[in-house]
Amino acid sequence: DAGVTQSPTHLIKTRGQQVTLRCSPISGHKSVSWYQQVLGQGPQFIFQYYEKEERGRGNFPDRFSARQFPNYSSELNVNALLLGDSALYLCASSLVAGGGPYNEQFFGPGTRLTVL
């Protein structure tokens, strides 16, 4: 069974540009969450989507947006990139929204974004 997949693996952009990251959840999982991991820190929650609707949002500016498609895959968009947006972007999938026993989040390998 395939796990969570993310594309691209690596990405280099310049300040002010826009970027789109993609995520495919585990088959049967309907919820996708996005996290940003800056070097030396733990992952920080950005969004949670379930059944194409945003269910939760972390403390990130409006430059960050996301959506979920009918097949439960998801895209994360970041506009007007800043140097500080350089990070590993992780996607996690779970059966349903929220968390808890038997609904743990499974992470993909991440997309490494470098902003120059």
Add this chain to the structure above:
Amino acid sequence: DQQVKQNSPSLSVQEGRISILNCDYTNSMFDYFLWYKKYPAEGPTFLISISSIKDKNEDGRFTVFLNKSAKHLSLHIVPSQPGDSAVYFCAASRLTGGGADGLTFGKGTHLIIQP
């Protein structure tokens, strides 16, 4: 303002001995806690979790202890094996809030198992 703290950036343990990783939290609304393990170039992998109604959960070589009054949890690995060398993240969530605010992670502890 870090709500989940892992104060040891690294920990070195001999193979076969017990590894104890610690985590403290400040938000009393957290009611579900998890440990994830991360190898380089991979995403975090779920290891074990505990609900706030329990004080211990065990799964094979891994045991998590929760002390709610101290807002402290720990992960015990017995016996430690070379494949356990990785970064371990402590994470917390609010299930009573629907879990929609995601997981709050600590900065991680790099566990090194010495042969």
